[in-house]
Amino acid sequence: MVDDGRVEGVTAIEVRTGELVTILGKAVIIATGGCGRIFQFTTNGWIKTGDGMALAYRAGVPLKDMEMVQYHPTLLPNTGILITEAARGEGGHLLNKDGERFLKRYVPNKMELGPRDILSRAEMSEINAGRGFEGPYGSYVNLDLTHLGKITIEDKLPFVKELAEKYLGIDPEHEPIPVRPGQHYMMGGVHTDMHGFTGMPGLYAAGEVACVSMNGANRLGSNSLTECLVFGAAAGRAAARYAVKMESPSFGNPVQGEVMMEEKRIFDQILKHEQGERISSVRTEMQNGMEKHVGIYRDENSLKEGCRIIGDLKTRLSNAIVEDKDHVYNTELVAALELDFMLDVAETIPYSAIQRRESRGAHYRTDYTKRDDANFLTHSMAHKTPGPPRIDYSPVTITRWKPEERVY
Amino acid sequence: MSQDIATIRVTRYRPEKDAKPFFQEYKVPYRHDMVVLDALNYIKAEIDGSLTYRWSCRMGVCGSCGANIDGEPKLTCASFLHEFKGRTITVEPMTHFPVIKDLVVDMQDFMEKLVKIKPWIIREKETPPEQGEYKQSAKELERYSQFSSCINCMLCYAACPIYGLNEKFLGPAATALAYRYIEDSRDQGKEVRFPIVHEMEGAWECTLVGECSVVCPKGVDPMLAIQKTKILGATNAIKSLLMPRGGR
Amino acid sequence: MKAETHKVARLHAMLWGIFSLGGMIAAFLLPVLIYMTAIAYPYSLWPFNGARDPSFLVTGHLLGALFIFVTIAGSLYHGIFRFQSALTEVGLLKYRRALEAVGYFIIFVGIIVLAYYLVTWYLNGTIT
Amino acid sequence: MEDNKRYPELRRRLSPGWWTANRHYTMYMVREWTSLFVALYSLIFIYGLSLWAMGSRADFLNFLKNPAIVGFSLIALVFTMYHAATWFYLLGAVAPVKIGRSRTKPWQALVLNLILLVIISYLAIWLLVLR
Incomplete structure (x- = not known):
């Protein structure tokens, strides 16, 4: 809820009763995590629907560097369950259909220890070249741990063993694990400074939802923990400092008006349709479209297609139906609201990506394969408008470490 | 991988419409690697958008998708459909908890118990970060590590008849977590936690049915924790009897 | 949140301790006692073989x-x-x-009666 | 929080027959009820002693030979053994011993304790009767 450019709280649905609740606050910290569920293959949970990003975006805060989407190279196909980096760290091999350690063509010096984005792209290239395996959930490659032996697997990779056994019925001591790349992390997010401040008075963000820019265009493993602990604490302190000197907001007219508008939107629009397509089909098409056109490899045409698809889906969602009309624990309504958030967030990705005519970090353009520091050593900023997002740029602050060429 | 058809019978309870719960049957095509949760998701996406249940991670980590499957408390994300081949699969809300809607149960009671045992490390005095971390050896870690695997899925509560009979009972997961901190060499909160687990409705209600440890999807053994808690309680009581003052 | 008051069930803890000890005793010692009184003695099997009888168990030795x-x-x-x-x-x-009242009453009376017999037999020399 | 109660939650009660729901529960309930036989045998033994105390040693011995008492005691022995076995199993479950990389399983404790039971029983007979 924004009153005169200042954030004064949130409206939320009490899922238990279906009631709209107003929570007034001097400051709001968004800590809702990423938006992996925009994509078809993701390690993220069902609840990672980018709500916080959309909330800030709608309130007027730009989403920064949204084209920087990290793919992780080893997900179980279908379920998106993550097989940890440690599996490769301990010496696991990635193999294609011909039983070949294909990484020698991509990162000969690092092989399986290469960075996530390069490994993910390598797997995609193998699959596109017809050297992947075909399964019921699309193509995949193999992660082979069989040569590591029982003791290493049990002591060092117990969770990998458990997941493979529980969810695939595979014993990694004897069989390779099928894996494919999938969305894992959003480097981009709600624009904040290093205190978690979004630039809009009273609004702070921390964690994956935020983009403090500590991850640049390509996050390193475990840095999200730092992001949570360090910048979470920083955001908390900054919000507290702000709250102490501010007056408590009152449930005044602008705020009340916003709540009523939201109430109208939910109960008179979303829940009202009796006929139309299911929200689940809109969601599936968004996920497939993002995966196909805004995924690991991108180019002008695919990104344009991505923008078009999301635009279409927005129209379709506004006519879709929520079958469940109950007040109590209406998860379908929640899913509809989340999908609405997701579409807003999803849209910023191809729009930001299409303008970045270079390849940098996790963002790889097949039509512009080189990094272009002269033109694009900048942060993209997606602003909400009544139409498609408006993208502009803000300068990158470089302190101690200068960007260098990546060589492996 | 071939496709089969699973018949799933799910408890429906919609408090705004129904006075009583009833079963609704759905037919779901499935592959060998599909779990009950996939079937529920299929139903919600393709057949009936109003079916209500909780889930998030689909990999046995978040602990939100528990249900009684054929009478046994299980994570729906960890129960394969093919294991029920040829049979109707009955999916009901977890036993003992009040039902809010369909498979969604009220977690309030457990949440309160979780807070009650103070599931964090208590220090008499926090040392500033500059002085380094609280160190712990592998051996010290092993004393409690299995109990820290708890994902708060509440399956152990659904499996515990004692909790079903008397909801005041602190129950398996909360006691196991309390024990996890009691055994943690970095923790100094024993004085605070003992009274919580050693009151009548703490560990003492447990009669070693042991089903909590059977159903735990993370291999935690709450029964063991509760028993060890009782042994601690008994030794403390005897100590305080022998040494009325400095005993504890 | 409610104010926290927790009453340590100290008495119950001790009673439970005895219960545990009792379980150990019942598991390790009771079977052999029942064997001797209900099988060995009535059927004249080893170790009684008709020579001794369970009363020897009670009064034959302080142990x-x-x-x-x-x-x-x-x-x-x-x-x-x-x-x-x-x-x-x-x-x-x-x-x-x-139930607890009745239970503890039975336990209390049973143990007192048992102790009374054994102590009187010891004092009057029946137990040697 | 009162608003939550606008729509009734479904509360389910555990019926007294809950222990028939699955095999584990039933085994548990049988285990608990074996304690009745443990208790009854003890009470009967005390009653036998009271016959002796208030009558003669022969009364006690006749009592032990009473077919009803023998019959009951035999049943009690079976249940006591079951009780002992579950107790040993639980001992193994709550106090596993770590040997090398693996922990002892409850059934190993059961076997070990059963052997121990035989030894203790023999020792008791030797100490109390044969010596």
């Missing part, structure tokens, strides 16, 4: 009297304690207080 006391008292305590809790689990939870 025997002690064995009888520990085994019977421990088993009685354990059995009653556990059985009254089993009763609360089949629908009698609301009578728990009463």
